[in-house]
Each structure stands twice: as C-alpha cells, then as structure tokens.
Amino acid sequence: MLNLYWGLFIAGIVLSILSLIFSGLGDWMNLDFDFGDMHLPIRPFFILIFLTVFSGTGIIATIFVGQFLAVVPAFVAGLCVAKPLDYLINVKLRRYETYTASDRDAVGVKATVIDAILAGSYGRISFVINGNTLSGAAKEYGKAGNGFPQGAIVTIAEVSGGVYYVADGMPDGLPTEPENAEFGNRSQTF
Numbered sequence: 001m002l003n004l005y006w007g008l009f010i011a012g013i014v015l016s017i018l019s020l021i022f023s024g025l026g027d028w029m030n031l032d033f034d035f036g037d038m039h040l041p042i043r044p045f046f047i048l049i050f051l052t053v054f055s056g057t058g059i060i061a062t063i064f065v066g067q068f069l070a071v072v073p074a075f076v077a078g079l080c081v082a083k084p085l086d087y088l089i090n091v092k093l094r095r096y097e098t099y100t101a102s103d104r105d106a107v108g109v110k111a112t113v114i115d116a117i118l119a120g121s122y123g124r125i126s127f128v129i130n131g132n133t134l135s136g137a138a139k140e141y142g143k144a145g146n147g148f149p150q151g152a153i154v155t156i157a158e159v160s161g162g163v164y165y166v167a168d169g170m171p172d173g174l175p176t177e178p179e180n181a182e183f184g185n186r187s188q189t190f
Contacts, residue, residue: 001062005056005070012052015051015053049078050078107156110156111154113148117166125164126138136162136163139166155167
C-alpha cells in the first residue's frame with residue numbers, strides 16, 4: 001500500500017509540473033465525465049491536487065495508523081485541500097482573465113476615436129463588446145480620406161494584424177449588422 005501512495009504522489013507531482021509547463025493548470029487534458037442524467041465535471045487540476053495530497057497524507061498516516069486505515073485520513077485531507085483550491089483557481093481567479101474580442105466580434109461595432117486618426121496614419125479607438133470596454137490602434141478603412149477627429153463616432157469595418165480599420169458609416173459590401181447578434185447592444189460607445 002505504501003508503494004501505491006508513493007506512486008500516486010510521484011505521478012501527482014510530475015503531472016502538476018507538466019501542467020504548469022504547458023500552462024492552463026490542467027486544461028490541456030480537458031476531462032469531462034458524464035454518468036447518464038448526472039453530469040459530473042471533474043477538472044484535471046482537482047485530480048492532480050487530490051492525488052498529491054491524498055498520497056502524501058497516506059504516506060504520513062501509514063506511520064501512525066497502519067496501511068489500510070491510512071486511506072480514511074488521506075481521502076479526507078485530499079478532498080479538504082483539493083476542493084477549496086480548485087474553487088479558488090477555476091472559479092474565482094478565472095473570472096479575472098482578460099476578455100479580448102475576436103476580429104469577427106468587432107466588425108460592425110460603433111467606436112469612439114480617443115486619439116485622432118490622421119489621413120493615412122494611425123490613431124486609437126475605444127468600443128464596448130459584451131459589457132467590456134476595449135481599445136486599440138485604428139486606421140481609416142479604404143483609401144485615405146480626411147481621417148477622424150478625437151471624439152468622432154466610427155464603425156469598425158475590418159480588423160487585420162491587431163489594427164482596427166474604421167469608417168464613417170458601414171462601407172458598401174459589409175453587413176449592416178454584426179453576425180454575432182448574441183453580444184447584445186453592440187452600438188454602445190463611451
């Protein structure tokens with residue numbers, strides 16, 4: 001039984017290190033278990049922490065209570081440590097990840113020019129998608145015209161190489177409404 005604890009402990013440590021190297025805290029394995037009508041998501045991060053704590057506690061508890069009784073405190077310690085850590089990492093901290101809109105999400109959105117866009121040059125715009133205020137470098141769409149002064153309301157016509165190409169209205173040939181209507185009020189500016 002002690003060999004099993006050591007094996008699980010080493011596996012938990014090795015997989016935790018691999019997970020951190022590949023980042024995402026275990027997302028690279030993306031496991032999802034389904035038992036008929038009952039859906040039970042078990043995150044890889046939870047499994048890694050549980051295995052490591054379970055086996056480490058099992059090794060220590062074997063000294064005090066014997067090989068087979070060590071399973072009880074090991075299991076309890078594994079759950080008591082893994083569940084709060086999993087909640088902290090996957091629920092609380094994941095909320096603070098930065099939201100970035102895809103190129104497709106931004107096309108058709110109205111934006112406010114925050115740094116003037118001079119003819120043939122770059123400026124900066126700000127816009128709101130799904131309640132998130134985003135900003136980025138912008139350039140006039142199509143042939144160079146007169147540019148846009150600070151505070152002007154423009155429409156994002158294209159996104160390429162991290163640059164938002166903007167127009168006064170929606171240029172010909174582009175849809176008048178964004179394809180992803182589920183993003184709510186997309187004409188909101190600040």
